[in-house]
Amino acid sequence: MRATETEPLPAPALAPLPVDPTSTGNAPRTNLVGVQRRIAWAAAITSLGNLSSRVIGLAREMVKSFYFGNGQAASAFELAANIPTQFYDLLVGGMLSSALVPTLSGLAAQEDDEARRREFGALLGALIGLFTLGLSVLIAILWLCATPIAHLIGGGPNQDAELVASLLRITIPAILFLNLSGIVSAALFARHKFGFTAFTATIFNLTLIVCMALFESRLGVASLALGLLAGSAAQVLIQLPGLRGVPIRLSLNWRLPGVSRVIRLFLPVAGGLVLAQIAVQASFIFAGRISAEGPATMRYAAQVIQFPLGMIVTAVSAAILPSLSAARGEAFKATLAQGLRLVWVLIAPATVGLYVLATPVIALLFQHGAFTAESTAYTAVALRAAAPGLLFAAIDTPLIFAFYARRDTRTPTLVGLVSTTFYLVLIGGLAQASQAGMRPFTLADLILANSLKTGVDAMLMGFFLWxxxxxxxxxxxxxLIAKVSLASLVMGGAVWLVMSALLTRFGLETLGTQALVAIGAALVGGVVYVLCASALRIPEWMAISSAVRQRLGVG
Structure with a gap:
């Protein structure tokens, strides 16, 4: 499960600040300080937004699990929600970093020029107008075809295709709002208005929670679909104040130079996006055919994986990007190596901990209301299958950022095409083997195949960077990898012993015992890992420990 699949409606990634081509190395120091402060503010507000989105996103899944568990209704929603998400990822989501932000930034950087300011407003108005018209036609077609689409993505004996179709008729219009939200986000990124964009995903998640709380008793799972539609509209509304003062002229002028440039920049990555979305859709279709609980279970497991993936792997990779971009030669290699070392020190114990504690963690987060002990057992298996993907992502993501730092987006795109093709062939082969009666095709197989896809991606990225x-x-x-792996395995053994003892004594029947087992075993594991890391004198851990002691005034 890729990071982009775990959050149904992710906020756009922070775009790089535009570089003024007329600037020189002799810029006044006050300007440099201003730029540094702007970058620091952008990083801080975006990090806060990402953190709040992940926390509220997890809360959303907890509320959803309480009302709907991981049964057929929850899976029907996941299948219906995936359609608008895919059209966002394929269109504006795919254009954000590659085309929209670079094009709009070139105009926004010269907003003091009235002509450039009007050109910015004209381009933004044309993009909004053209997308609104085109997406309205697309929505009408998809809405009319909701039933055959539902039978395509939710057919088979395990899913209720009619329920999927009814939910699709609610979620499909969200395609317009999601893409308009992305266009507005790109404009605000270009103007350095990060505060308006940072919390769009948080607002979306909160809207979903409110809709479930208000309407679940009357609408059932349709309250989730309504929440998705309302949340996508809220994402647009919350950002509109950031456009105050922009002279937007709505039009359908597709001949504007900016529109042509957006298309030229987007086309090279379009093929990769299409294949990636085919892979995402294939995952959900296969999950739905494997079991009635498959799509919902896959989402719950992915939501748990998203925390360490986003808070450690992506955060560290993004943090080293500016240094990588400025470095050359050995300095570049040293910075990349330091990033890889730090990611591994943090992600290896997190992965082992999640693998061992999968059952109590899932029980603590989700085993309430309609989410039963059987749901916990099934989701824990899925979480364990997803765990290896964390280790592969710990290598893959920093390497991808390393190519971005070298102004090379082509190599990661081509590698993504290869790894996605590998994934599609692999799950197709597993499905054929199942039909031939050789072995059953399980949800764990599907998720593990996705983890292997990340491994193939990491291997190829490493080869090309080498x-x-x-x-x-x-x-x-x-x-370092050997030392961290040893410390993590020792920690994993300690966690398993403590968890087993607590499970034997208390079980997982109540919220209190769930918290005791999950948190108690995790705390013991954390202490064991710290002791092992200190005994093995892992440099990164020694540096972290020293920094903490200095901050606390100890030692």
């Missing part, structure tokens, strides 16, 4: 800059042999990566 061809460009050489190896990272002088930075102690192999030794």
């Amino acid at each position: 061809r460009e800059i050489g190896g990272l042999g002088g930075y102690g990566l192999a030794g």
Whole structure:
């Protein structure tokens, strides 16, 4: 499960600040300080928005699990929600970093020029007008075809295609709002108005929670679909104040130079996006055919994985991007190696901990209301299958950012095409083997195949980066990985022993015992990992420990 699949409606990634081509290295120091403050503010507000989105997103899944569990109704919603999400990812979501933000930033950087300011407003108005017209036609077609689409994505004996169709008729109009929200976000990124965009996903998640609380008793699972539609509209509304003062002229003028540039920049990545969305849709279709609970279970497991993935892997990768972009030669390799080392020190114990504690963690988060002990057992298996993907992502994501730092988006795109093709062939082969009676095709197989896809991506990214800059042999990566792996395995053993003892004594029947088992075993594991890391003198851990002691005034 990719990071982009775990959050149904992700906020756009923070775009790089535009570079003024007329600037020189002799810019006044006051300007430099201003830029540094602007970057720091952008990073801080975006990080806060990402954190709030993940926390509220997890709360959304907890509320959803309480009302709907992981049964057929919850899976029907996931299948219906995936359609507007895919059209966002394929269209404006795919254009954000590659086309929309770069094009709009070039005009926004010169807003003091009245002509440029009017050109910015004209381009934004044309994009809004053209997308509104085109998406309205698309929505009408999809709405009329809701029933055959539902039978395509939710057919088979495990799913209720009629329920999927009824939910699709509610969620399909969200395609317009999601894409308009992305266009507005791109304009605000270009104008450095990060505060308006940082919390769009949080607002979406809160709207879903409110709709479930207000309407679940009357509408059932349709309250989720209504929440998705209302949340996508709220994402647009919350950002509109950021456009105050922009002279927007709505039009259908597709001949504007900016529109042509957006299309030119988007086309090279369009093929990769299409294949990626085919893979996402295939995942949900296969999950629905494997079991009635498949799509919903896959989502719950992905939501748990998203926390360490986003808070550790993506955060560290994004943090080293500015340094990587400025570095050359050995400095580049040293910065990348440091990022990889830090990610591994943090993600390896998190992965082992999640694998061992899968059942009590799922029980603590979701085993309430309609989410039963059987739901917990099934979701825990899915979570364990997703865990290896965290380790692969710990290598893959920093390498992708390394290519971005070298102004190379082509290589990650091509590698993504190869790994996605590998995934599609693999799950197709597993499905054929199941039909031939060789072995059953399980949800764990499907999720593990996705983890292997990330592994293939990481392997290829490492190979191509090695061809460009050489190896990272002088930075102690192999030794560090061995030490961290040893410490993590020892920690995992301690966690398993404590968890087993607590489960035998208390079980997982109440919220209190669930918290005791999950948190108690995790705390013991954390202490064991700290002791092992200190005994093995892992440099990154020693640095973290020293920084904490200095902050606390100890030692």
